[in-house]
Amino acid sequence: MSGDLFPAVLLRREDITPEVTLFEFGPELGRTLPSFTAGSHIRVEVADGLIRSYSLNNDEAEKNRYIIAVKREENGRGGSLGMHRNLRPGARVHISSPQNFMPVVPAERYLLIAGGIGITPIISILRKLQREGHTNWHLIYLVRNHSQAAYLSELMSEELRDRVTIHASDDAGYFDFWPYVQKQAAAHLYYCGPKSMMDALYALTIHWPRSHIHYEEFSGGTLSKAGNLPFRVRRAGSDEVIEIPAEESVVEVFRRLGYKPKSSCETGTCRTCIVGLIAGKADHRDLCLSTAERSHCFAPCVSRALGEELTLEI
């Protein structure tokens, strides 16, 4: 278990679409949960040593409960299936304190864009805006079809539906963001969704001030492994040498071998997996280590070796 996790209790689970299940956590008896702000996420130990990040869906004004929504990914990296299969109400689950990479800042107007399960941080932001009486917001919610749209009935309520655009690609195909982002007009943009949507929005808003753009990376995709070469990892302080094939990361190999490497995002952004680099030339592929740290640290979820062998504190 990662050192900064603490125990909480799963109070409730509920299927809100055929693929998405909501999980509600509360504190253990006699304890409280740290407060959070809209846009936050927590890390959850979904199985022994397997940690995943999930956005909080509920309103920041709510005390002592965290609600996350998890899409079942049959071909994912095991996190969502672990949640869906293993967690039942009453379970003791280790979670982290909330962290926020896209806090809501004061603005005249808010443009919110969600793709699929990327609705989860956006719905928390929307709930905050509603509670505080902000009415100058617009949500664009891209889904494959209406049956897979989490929170659809809430978003289609009389109170909200005038400010919500739902686009189902099965019926309507491609969505053109350009008319919505062409003029920045003092808006702040918050978005979360699959990589293709994130990349498109980044490119389409290149004329916006960067301070008006807020997003959360959605790490459901898989990293390209094309061009990877195999290498060896020597465990510091032991004679153990482990082969890392081209098609697996160091974290994946160690997990397969029965070790319990710490990991969360597995995209090189969260720092959960960082280990000491003792010897060898690393091919650093993370987005979280500083230049100085790269001389002695290594992200085994994504990084590889430039030579044949690395010695790691793992």
Ligand code: FES
């Ligand atoms: S697991 Fe997040 S940086 Fe490696």
